[in-house]
Amino acid sequence: MSGNSIAGVGHRVAGHAVSHQQETIVFQRGTVRVRRARLEDAETIARFNRQMAQETEAIELDEQRSVAGARAVVEDPGKGFYLLAEVDGQVVGQLLVTYEWSDWRNAWFWWIQSVYVVPEQRRGGVFRSLLDAVLGLAFRQGSVCGLRLYVEESNIGAQEVYRRCRFTRTSYQIWERPVGHGFDVDLSGAE
Template sequence: MLVRDEVLIRPARMDDIEAIASFSAAMALETEGRALDRERLRQGTRSLLATPAHGFFMVAERGGATDSQVVGQLMVTYEWSDWRNAVFWWIQSVYVDPTWRRRGIFRRLHAAVMATAKADPKVCGVRLYVESANRVAQEVYRRVGLQPSSYVVFETDFILGHRRALADRPDEA
């Protein structure tokens, strides 16, 4: 049992869908100015939780059994590497409730993922992408030991389309 305001890091469960979808929507709005379709987001969250072969969510939960609250999250998805004959875990959908930021929530989520990944011989590494203009998040990621990659990500997004970061559009910044 948790003492009030103690934080537990654990795999997400189906009953976390609303909290995860809410955090994912807040993250998209905060980092990219995107308002996501909430029903599609709920369905996507449910699909991932129901299909472990696609990945998993980890959550940070505070409080006790009767008044627990999810205060942070991250999602892990998989990328096969033929070069390594193993998978990379991609950390995505990172969000910590603003009132819980700067309290080590992401650091603890990241540490749990790293410990689990290192213990699995089928995992060859952990990757994360971040919005190019999100300097605060980039500094947090550096502090936990993540380093910028030599790769640049390109995409064709069939659902949301492509939007450049606000920092890349000086006329709108």
């Protein structure tokens, strides 16, 4: 592959394009190749997720749970998909795409999550290559109306990168409520 190129997509799972070959390079720019994650990448993805959580939120993720979470996505494309960026055969960055149906738009939003680039490759075009791969896949998929992401309020560096990539801050806030299932939840005030 030369220049910038995006590979085609295969069949659809839950309305989303899924590559027939998980090995397929979906985008390449210079020395940065972007491909879909394979099951054997789960440990690397989980390690990157733990490093990202520690760097951005000072949170320590459970190793086993993070590996299981990465495996769950790779094994079930209905949950989403990871794209990995490689330089010289080494994985140096990642992002996760998950799906949200918009009944207002009758189309999908793809959420970009779990973005991580190893420190020595930051500001080297790795994130831009990952984003361009997602944009290309979303365009070819045909029913994606936009990309969304969330960012830690204190992560000013990431916010600047997203602004330069033409993301805009919306009027929405992200709220969360745990529902149990093994997580620490106080339901004493619930009705």
